[in-house]
Amino acid sequence: MKKLISIFLVLTLMLSFAVPASAAYYPGQETPIIIIRGDGENIVDADGNVIWPISLGDGDESKDKILETAKNILFPHFINGLLFDQWDGYCDVVIKELAPLFEKTKLDKNGEASNGSGISAEDIEHNAYFAKFNSATWQNGRFSIGDYTYYYDWRLSPMDVIDDFHAYITTVMKSTGASQVSLVGRCLGTSFLTAYAQKYGSLGHIKSIVYDVGVMNGTALLTEAFQGKMNADDKALERFINDYINYRRQPEPDETGAIDEVMLLLNDLISTSVALLNETGVTDVATGMIMKIYKKVYTNLVPRLLVEIFATWPGYWTSISTENFDSCIDFVFGEEGSEKRTEYAGLIEKLNRYNDTVGSKIPQIVSERQNEGVLVAATTKYGYQLYPFVESTDKLADGLVELEKASFGATTAKVNETLSKEYIEERSALGFAGYISNDKQVDASTSLLKDTVWFIKGIEHNNWSDSVDYLIHDICQGTVTSVHDSPEYPQFMVYNDEADTISPMTDENCNVSNWDGVTTEKPTLRSRLITLFKWLYAMFRYLLRISKDKTAQA
Numbered sequence: 001m002k003k004l005i006s007i008f009l010v011l012t013l014m015l016s017f018a019v020p021a022s023a024a025y026y027p028g029q030e031t032p033i034i035i036i037r038g039d040g041e042n043i044v045d046a047d048g049n050v051i052w053p054i055s056l057g058d059g060d061e062s063k064d065k066i067l068e069t070a071k072n073i074l075f076p077h078f079i080n081g082l083l084f085d086q087w088d089g090y091c092d093v094v095i096k097e098l099a100p101l102f103e104k105t106k107l108d109k110n111g112e113a114s115n116g117s118g119i120s121a122e123d124i125e126h127n128a129y130f131a132k133f134n135s136a137t138w139q140n141g142r143f144s145i146g147d148y149t150y151y152y153d154w155r156l157s158p159m160d161v162i163d164d165f166h167a168y169i170t171t172v173m174k175s176t177g178a179s180q181v182s183l184v185g186r187c188l189g190t191s192f193l194t195a196y197a198q199k200y201g202s203l204g205h206i207k208s209i210v211y212d213v214g215v216m217n218g219t220a221l222l223t224e225a226f227q228g229k230m231n232a233d234d235k236a237l238e239r240f241i242n243d244y245i246n247y248r249r250q251p252e253p254d255e256t257g258a259i260d261e262v263m264l265l266l267n268d269l270i271s272t273s274v275a276l277l278n279e280t281g282v283t284d285v286a287t288g289m290i291m292k293i294y295k296k297v298y299t300n301l302v303p304r305l306l307v308e309i310f311a312t313w314p315g316y317w318t319s320i321s322t323e324n325f326d327s328c329i330d331f332v333f334g335e336e337g338s339e340k341r342t343e344y345a346g347l348i349e350k351l352n353r354y355n356d357t358v359g360s361k362i363p364q365i366v367s368e369r370q371n372e373g374v375l376v377a378a379t380t381k382y383g384y385q386l387y388p389f390v391e392s393t394d395k396l397a398d399g400l401v402e403l404e405k406a407s408f409g410a411t412t413a414k415v416n417e418t419l420s421k422e423y424i425e426e427r428s429a430l431g432f433a434g435y436i437s438n439d440k441q442v443d444a445s446t447s448l449l450k451d452t453v454w455f456i457k458g459i460e461h462n463n464w465s466d467s468v469d470y471l472i473h474d475i476c477q478g479t480v481t482s483v484h485d486s487p488e489y490p491q492f493m494v495y496n497d498e499a500d501t502i503s504p505m506t507d508e509n510c511n512v513s514n515w516d517g518v519t520t521e522k523p524t525l526r527s528r529l530i531t532l533f534k535w536l537y538a539m540f541r542y543l544l545r546i547s548k549d550k551t552a553q554a
Contacts, residue, residue: 031182031207032143032172033476036165036196038187038215039154039315041123043105046116051104073097081296091301099308107155107312110346123151131171145184145469145476148172154188157314157350158195158358165192166200173205180207182476187400187461190214191318195358198365201374208375208476212468213398213461216362217405218321220392226311226320226328228302229391230294236388239415303332307344317351321405322360325351363448366408377452377475379468380406381459381495382442383512385415396441398461407455408448413441437492438510444483444491451482456502458512459495467495467502 043052074097077090108114127150134147150168152161169181183206185193190211197209215222224230310316311332320328333348334340341348358365366376381398395402396412403412413419418440427436427443435445437455447453452475456468471489474480483491492505494512503509 030142030178031180031476031478032148032176032178033145033182033184033473034148034150034169034172035145035184035186036150036152036189036192038189041119041151041154043117043153043155044120045104048120051117054101054105081293085296087297088300091297091304094301095304095308098305102309105155105310106308107314107347109312109344111157111312111314111350113153113156118153119151127151127168131168132175134175143176145473152192154192154315155313157354158192158318159350159354160314161192162196162199165196169205180205182206182208182210184210184212184472184476185214185216186212186464188215188315188319190216191315191358194362194365195318195354197369198358198361201365201369202372204372206369206374207478208377209369210472210475211376211378211406211408212472213381213401214378214406215319215401216359217408218324219319219401219405220321220390220395221386221400222316222319223321223324223328224390224392225302226306226317227324227331228298230298230389231391231393236385236393239385239388303334306332312344312347314347314350314354318354318359320355320359322355322362325355325359363408366448375452375475375478375481376449377454378406378408378447378449379454379456379472379475380410381456381461381463382412383458384460398459400461403442403455407442407444407453410447410450410453410455411443411445417441419443435491438505438507442492451484454483454489454491454493456493456495457505457510458497459502463495463497465495465500465502467500471502 042050045051073093074090077093081087081090104115104117106114130148150165152165169183173179173181183193183196185191191214193209193211194216197206201209317328329348329351330336333344370376380403382396382403384397384399386393386395386397386399386402392402394414394416395404396415397403398406404410411419411423419436419442423443424433424436424440427433427445432443432445435450436443437457439457442455444450444453444455454471459465459468471480474486474489480486480489483489487504490504492510493502494505494509495502
């Protein structure tokens, strides 16, 4: 059980940050737009072999490895822990199983790349070539989103990257003849963009800065992981599964044009099963047991696991909330003066440098750039909860980053609630009624960027929609400079997944729900049981058909 939870946490924390290239094209921009993305780029070893993303093997091979590990190694230690309250062996074997998967991607104890790892030679060449010669320069100086994307080793400290980023920007300006650039940071890239704005932002060459679903102010998903916090909330798990099944994008058709029936059946089966356990109260017992076990092992297991996986990456530490930074350092590396703290002193120095000069001074950095005439804006997404194994899972989010953080301080309700009537009346009396969303879940007036922060409901973090890119393009272009400029792009909007469009939020379309919109009536225990057995029967029929087909082919 712990093995599966560990793998789930690792993969969701890491793979969820992946950011694909933007494909949007929007001609007419006369200022180059330069994008610095998150951790979606491959990391390679000295021989050019991809070491990130990691691979557990292909298909059945991967599943077999996990099952074999759970059966022959983890399970005996888990049982020993349950029976005799001895968990050291279990912690040791979890580390033994997971550490080798990330061994090549780890940085050294000073936070430096080791064994020649980094971005690929192709990405380095891309930076050098496209900064000078790009399709944008062949369009009479008119630029679009996606023309200039900077590739970098996102594991490193932003302080070790921004000088090269500045050289890239300088080359773009020289080759295009532009006197200014617009900069867009996405996800983890927003932390690097903030570090750049702190060091180079006063030179007068930045026209606008756009934070797209940024983690620069921290995210509970990583902060709580780096504090060893975990929460097995059955209701959050049910919301997450219903959210995934009914509102997130379904599997793409395979080469035969058919949707993977097994995946859809399993999704519904899991969802119904969790809901059934909820109704009967069994889940409360199960989650209670998980939390009891977790409290037994977390002080031993989690700090060791983090160091073996991604705690040596300064880039990821920029997603730690600055108010919790010291407690995260203490949890992962031990108290001041400890042997482990001394061992990782070089890395910790890097982490402190970023937190002291950038992370803890973001409002000041933003205000300084605004006072110098730079348009600083943010685009955010919401309507999803965080992954269900953190304590802050009830915060309004895009699945990865809570909305309050990504929006520079907007006040938000919990995922399935609204702001109180008293709060709305109080803010309205102060003249801020126009900053409250139609769904009554967000008050933008408390944001540092209250007039230049946009909120899009019903779209998850990793959905990099062209429709949102068009908004970002117009902000970079200067045709939209505040939420009051354009009726097409007001402060609050709603995403339509089928059409891949965003439209102004109204009282009619604002109540998109990710958790209770499937049915208007609360299912009874009897209906849950009927649904469960219906899908068990459907799964049995499907597997029987597959078996018959294979027999016939033989």
